[in-house]
Amino acid sequence: MNFKLIINSKFNKELPCCKNSCELYDQITGECGIHNKIDTTNPQIYHRCFDKLPYFSYSYEDCSSISEEKFYEQDDINFFEIAGDASSLTYSDYPLKPDFSSNRDDAIWFVASDRSFGCWIINHYKKRLMPVTDGTVVRGWNKNVYQSPYPLHNHDSSKSIASRMAWYVDNEGYGQYVLLLNGKISMISSPRPAHWKK
Incomplete structure (x- = not known):
């Protein structure tokens, strides 16, 4: 508690x-x-x-x-089902293809190298982020917030919202999962604390 x-x-x-x-x-x-x-x-x-x-x-x-x-403190972040969404999809190409459009011009679909998950990538960082590994990543205010152009961990979301997940990289290069709804960020996994400094 x-x-x-x-x-x-x-x-x-x-x-x-x-x-x-x-x-x-x-x-x-x-x-x-x-x-x-x-x-x-x-x-x-x-x-x-x-x-x-x-x-x-x-x-x-x-x-x-x-x-x-x-x-x-939010290490075990979960995203919630959207009211009215079907609990299961009858036909799905996820993770190779998304089940839903991002409804954004700045989002591209990403599939993990092992094909275990997919998500949208939205990058608002103006500098180039180099590829990283779990051992070299610069962590932010939470263990699942880090500087990377793509996610290094699975969002583990349910099938009905998996194609609405996005890896959002902010203007300082820190990425984290967000939930997209009608092209807008509906929920963020870990908002930046006011007291946090690099």
């Missing part, structure tokens, strides 16, 4: 989560309107989601100090 410590809070507010902060949260079913079977009370999930629509304005400046170490 992870605890989040808020010290000297100016306001007695809970950390934002889907249940208390997102318009996509369905009060009747108690579920997210986009992703299936998520913990709607977990602030980490809310923080990873790009589809969140806030009920109220919240900023971390409301607190003078937040213990971020536990908040950003």
Whole structure:
């Protein structure tokens, strides 16, 4: 169990989560309107989601100090099924070909050398990234965030969303998995912590 410590809070507010902060949260079913079977009370999930629509304005400046170490510890990242997606695909060429288009001009399809998985690659780094191995990779704020033009590990996503996974390389060269929905990044595996420095 992870605890989040808020010290000297100016306001007695809970950390934002889907249940208390997102318009996509369905009060009747108690579920997210986009992703299936998520913990709607977990602030980490809310923080990873790009589809969140806030009920109220919240900023971390409301607190003078937040213990971020536990908040950003996310080694076992998983991505959630999309509501309305079929749980299985009757015919699929994955991983050799994607089952869904990326709906983006800047994405190319990548297949691992052992053909164990595939994903889209979206590279926003302006410099050239050299090929790396697991032993030479420069790690970021999480063990699965690193400088590489392509992923070195499998995203292990379910078949219904595997063709929506993308390896996103940011403008500083750090890559991580994201989930694409209608051409937009819907969920990120590990948002960059405010306190993290190279």
